[in-house]
Amino acid sequence: MAQSKRLSAGITRTNREMADGRTIRYYDTKHQTRTSHDRRPIEEQPGIGELRLDPLVNEWVAMAAHRQGRVFLPPKELCPLCPTTSELLTEIPESDYEVVVFDNRSPSLRPPDADWALPDVAGPDSDLGTAAGKCEVICFTADHGKSFKDLSPDRVHVLLEAWIDRTEELSLEPFIEHIAPFENRGEEIGVTLAHPHGQIYAYSYLPPRVEKMLATANSYKASTGKILFDQILAREIRDHKRIIARNNDWIAYVPYASRYPFEIHIAPLEPVADLTELTQVARDGFAPIALEIMKRLDGVFGIEMAYIAAWHQAPVRVGRDVLRLHWQITSVRRAPGKLKYLAGSESAMGAFIMDMRPEQSAAQLRKVKL
Numbered sequence: 001m002a003q004s005k006r007l008s009a010g011i012t013r014t015n016r017e018m019a020d021g022r023t024i025r026y027y028d029t030k031h032q033t034r035t036s037h038d039r040r041p042i043e044e045q046p047g048i049g050e051l052r053l054d055p056l057v058n059e060w061v062a063m064a065a066h067r068q069g070r071v072f073l074p075p076k077e078l079c080p081l082c083p084t085t086s087e088l089l090t091e092i093p094e095s096d097y098e099v100v101v102f103d104n105r106s107p108s109l110r111p112p113d114a115d116w117a118l119p120d121v122a123g124p125d126s127d128l129g130t131a132a133g134k135c136e137v138i139c140f141t142a143d144h145g146k147s148f149k150d151l152s153p154d155r156v157h158v159l160l161e162a163w164i165d166r167t168e169e170l171s172l173e174p175f176i177e178h179i180a181p182f183e184n185r186g187e188e189i190g191v192t193l194a195h196p197h198g199q200i201y202a203y204s205y206l207p208p209r210v211e212k213m214l215a216t217a218n219s220y221k222a223s224t225g226k227i228l229f230d231q232i233l234a235r236e237i238r239d240h241k242r243i244i245a246r247n248n249d250w251i252a253y254v255p256y257a258s259r260y261p262f263e264i265h266i267a268p269l270e271p272v273a274d275l276t277e278l279t280q281v282a283r284d285g286f287a288p289i290a291l292e293i294m295k296r297l298d299g300v301f302g303i304e305m306a307y308i309a310a311w312h313q314a315p316v317r318v319g320r321d322v323l324r325l326h327w328q329i330t331s332v333r334r335a336p337g338k339l340k341y342l343a344g345s346e347s348a349m350g351a352f353i354m355d356m357r358p359e360q361s362a363a364q365l366r367k368v369k370l
């Protein structure tokens with residue numbers, strides 16, 4: 001049976017079960033009925049991977065060896081993210097869709113057994129863990145040839161509501177500590193499917209950058225009584241020269257110490273911990289600025305920029321009073337035909353060297369004629 005739920009802004013979500021037991025969720029604006037069956041033969045789901053502690057830096061590394069066999073850049077007629085046709089049965093059984101989210105077929109992280117717990121972090125003797133968590137795929141449109149920047153404002157709104165809905169639901173799982181929706185675009189950064197889509201990673205532990213941001217925000221609060229991110233935003237507004245776009249509810253800027261040739265942070269002006277806390281007004285204001293920024297990014301060199309666009313949210317259970325929602329877009333493209341590679345200093349030492357001033361890339365982004 002199809003299960004439907006009403007979300008805000010007139011959007012409905014219909015859950016359906018796929019042949020192998022995974023769930024697909026349709027986010028619709030016209031109350032479509034979603035009853036098509038997944039007619040593909042059942043394939044065995046890959047086993048759960050391992051979580052190993054890198055004791056040198058006290059960070060978890062997820063081992064997902066089963067992902068080696070993934071499809072790699074199939075042609076459009078074999079795209080598993082396009083709607084199902086008479087010629088091809090895909091991940092989406094319906095013949096058309098608006099936005100869908102389904103459980104990843106070869107996930108890096110999977111829901112664990114009920115008695116699962118993260119092993120103690122204790123140096124080289126730390127026990128092996130299971131790679132607990134959840135990985136989902138989110139398709140932005142049924143149109144294979146489009147990009148995020150080509151979506152209508154209404155569609156971006158549906159996408160935002162889908163991200164909010166997934167954050168809300170995944171936050172209820174006892175084994176999930178952090179939820180990160182992101183999009184990778186471009187073969188340069190290892191995208192394996194050209195269809196416009198993103199992923200939602202729900203971790204059973206705090207990813208290293210989140211852990212570091214949390215520790216930094218906590219110690220800043222302890223010594224100043226203030227919220228670090230709010231002060232950062234205030235400085236960007238004061239400095240003004242790295243701001244790229246602004247509306248009543250959101251602001252987009254190149255951060256003072258950006259690490260990539262193009263790095264843009266987009267944040268709501270009324271700070272919130274995560275997507276679920278966005279007001280209706282802020283939700284309405286997101287699409288215009290998101291589309292403007294993506295168009296500016298592609299406009300800089302007149303080519304499709306490879307990028308990573310990731311939501312930073314406060315973790316599910318900790319740091320919700322000190323961490324703030326923001327959307328971080330980074331691109332390694334520094335000129336047509338030139339990429340920034342993470343080499344010795346960045347990869348081995350974790351010390352970023354930027355050969356371009358953030359003020360310069362902000363000016364380039366502002367100059368783009370839309």
Ligand SMILES: [Zn+2]
Pocket residue numbers: 076079080081082143144195
């Ligand atoms: Zn496709």
